Every structure is written in C-alpha cells, then in structure tokens.
Amino acid sequence: METEYISTEQDIDLIRSYLATKDARHFTQLYRRYSGKVYGKCISLLREEHLARDAAQDIFMKIFLNLGQFGEQAKFSTWVYSITYNYCIDVLRKKKKTGDIFSDDMERLPDMVEEVHDEALLTMRSDRLRVVLENIPVGDKAILLMKYQDDLQIKEIADMLHKTESAIKMKIKRAKHKAQMIYDELFPDD
Amino acid sequence: MSTANSFKQIMEEDALMYPTPPEIEEHVLGSLQILSMMGQAMELYIPKVFEMFILTLGGTVKELDTVVKNELPEATPDPDSDNTTPGMAGTHSPDEDLKD
Numbered sequence: 091m092e093t094e095y096i097s098t099e100q101d102i103d104l105i106r107s108y109l110a111t112k113d114a115r116h117f118t119q120l121y122r123r124y125s126g127k128v129y130g131k132c133i134s135l136l137r138e139e140h141l142a143r144d145a146a147q148d149i150f151m152k153i154f155l156n157l158g159q160f161g162e163q164a165k166f167s168t169w170v171y172s173i174t175y176n177y178c179i180d181v182l183r184k185k186k187k188t189g190d191i192f193s194d195d196m197e198r199l200p201d202m203v204e205e206v207h208d209e210a211l212l213t214m215r216s217d218r219l220r221v222v223l224e225n226i227p228v229g230d231k232a233i234l235l236m237k238y239q240d241d242l243q244i245k246e247i248a249d250m251l252h253k254t255e256s257a258i259k260m261k262i263k264r265a266k267h268k269a270q271m272i273y274d275e276l277f278p279d280d
Numbered sequence: 281m282s283t284a285n286s287f288k289q290i291m292e293e294d295a296l297m298y299p300t301p302p303e304i305e306e307h308v309l310g311s312l313q314i315l316s317m318m319g320q321a322m323e324l325y326i327p328k329v330f331e332m333f334i335l336t337l338g339g340t341v342k343e344l345d346t347v348v349k350n351e352l353p354e355a356t357p358d359p360d361s362d363n364t365t366p367g368m369a370g371t372h373s374p375d376e377d378l379k380d
Contacts (some may be wrong), residue, residue: 100357112319114312129300130291132367143301150308216289225288238287 100251101166109158112169117157119261121150128174134223135232164246171240172250175232180230206266212238216279225272230265237262 099107101120108116128149132142152173160169203275211234214222236242236250244262248255273280 112316114309114316117312121305125300125304126295127291129304130294130298133298134290134294139298142298143304146300146304147307150304151311154308154312212285212287214286216286217292219286235287238285239291243356279369 102162104162105157105166117154120153120166125150131171131174131235132178134235135175135228136181141151141181143178143180152177158185166243167240167265171236171242172246175236175250179229179232204267205263206270208238208266211269212239212267214273215274216217218273218280221276222269225276226265226268229269230261233258234265234269 099119101123104120107113108120118143125146127247129142129146132145132149133139136142136145153170160166164172212221223234226234233247236247242250244255244258247253247257251258252259
C-alpha cells in the first residue's frame with residue numbers, strides 16, 4: 091500500500107520528495123505527523139481553542155512556504171517546534187502587550203535559587219504538574235516544555251530564542267525552582 | 281534510571297483531550313493546493329508573458345527565436361544549426377553530401 095509506505099518514510103525523505111515533485115501527498119504526510127503536536131502546543135501555550143486553531147493554521151502555512159529553506163543541519167521536528175514556539179510567543183506578546191516574555195531582566199538578579207533535580211518534575215503526578223504549569227509565567231512554562239516535553243538541547247533552545255546557552259541554563263534552573271515552589275504551595279501535604 | 285516523564289504524559293493526554301480540528305487540515309491542505317496550482321500556472325504562462333514583454337519593448341522575431349530556443353529541451357535539434365544530426369530535420373540535408 092502506497093500510503094503505508096509513505097508513512098514510514100523519514101521526515102527528510104518526505105521533504106526532499108515534496109520539494110522535488112511538489113506532490114501534495116508528501117506534505118500531507120508531514121502535516122498529519124505533526125498536526126497533533128503543533129496544535130497541542132498551541133493549546134497549551136495560548137489556552138484558547140480559537141487562538142490555537144488560527145495559530146496552527148498559520149504555523150503550517152509558514153512551514154509550507156519555508157520548506158525550501160529548511161536547513162538539514164537541524165532535525166525537522168526541532169525546526170517545526172521552533173516555528174511553533176516563536177509564533178505562540180509572538181501571539182502572547184501582542185495579546186498581553188508585553189515585551190519579551192523571556193526578558194533578560196531576571197539574568198541581572200544574583201543566582202540564589204536552589205537546584206531542583208529533573209526527577210522531581212518528571213515524576214510529579216501529571217494532573218498536578220498541569221496545575222503547576224498553569225501557575226507559573228508562560229515563559230517559564232514554555233522553556234520547561236521545550237526541555238522536558240520536546241527534548242530540545244540547550245543549544246537548540248538558545249538558537250530558537252536568540253539567547254546564550256548560559257542564559258538558557260539559568261532560565262531553566264529558575265523555571266524549575268518556580269515550578270517546585272508553586273508545587274509546594276499548592277500541594278503542601280505531599 | 282526512571283523513564284517516567286509527566287511532561288510527555290501531559291502531551292499524550294492533551295492529544296486525546298484536544299484532537300486537531302479537521303478544519304485546520306482543510307484550510308492548510310486547501311491553501312497548499314491553490315498555491316501549487318498558482319505555481320504551475322505561473323510556470324506555464326511566465327514564458328508567454330516574457331515574450332509579450334519583449335514584443336512590447338519592440339523586440340524582433342530573432343530575439344523571440346532565441347527565447348524559444350533556450351526553452352527547448354536539450355534533445356531537440358536546433359533548426360538553425362549546421363551541426364544537425366544526420367537523419368534529423370535541419371537546413372543541412374545528408375542528401376546534399378551524397379550529391380557531392
């Protein structure tokens with residue numbers, strides 16, 4: 091079956107096939123592979139279904155229109171997530187009329203936060219982690235999702251957000267600390 | 281080492297709670313088809329527009345011939361060339377060689 095054959099192809103093969111043939115079936119495969127993840131991320135960050143729907147449409151149009159510029163140095167999934175996060179961050183910035191949600195202001199503060207081990211976050215009950223993520227600033231939430239949900243490397247996050255690797259490490263450390271503080275406040279008996 | 285990851289569990293739960301609305305696929309793939317068709321139409325008509333542009337600027341038939349020749353596939357014989365392949369149509373007929 092042709093469909094089954096195509097669905098097992100690597101992302102990069104689908105991209106090359108699409109660029110060579112302009113056959114919409116190849117892009118459709120890519121769309122179906124990533125639509126759930128992109129829409130889920132939009133819902134998670136934007137929190138409103140109509141905003142998430144519009145964002146997902148625009149993100150896939152951006153992906154389609156820029157597919158020829160996709161550099162094969164990065165994984166396609168990383169490129170897709172980069173477009174998704176940057177788009178959602180931009181929407182939030184415009185909606186809240188705030189500046190950079192990953193502002194460097196925090197970096198000027200002394201580094202006094204305690205290191206929270208990854209295990210503490212990764213093993214939280216998912217319903218509680220969900221509540222915690224809703225109660226921390228969206229920039230912190232986004233950076234934790236990039237690191238622990240999408241398994242992005244520090245360098246990839248730094249490139250995506252146009253920050254230095256050390257700034258990203260510090261942001262992750264602070265975001266973890268905030269998440270742990272919120273968790274302790276909301277679930278003190280645990 | 282534990283493989284538990286509540287972040288990924290949330291992602292899986294979200295995928296079940298918020299399935300991607302079908303209108304996104306309709307919109308994206310519909311736009312893709314329209315843009316592809318526009319691209320094909322442009323590929324087809326841009327050479328014609330280019331010819332019209334040359335004519336508008338007072339171009340000659342020879343210039344148009346040059347444009348057309350450049351668009352011919354490599355295997356197509358050049359009707360103005362003396363180096364035509366024997367047996368193919370061209371100004372230099374192999375019959376002339378026989379006469380000599």
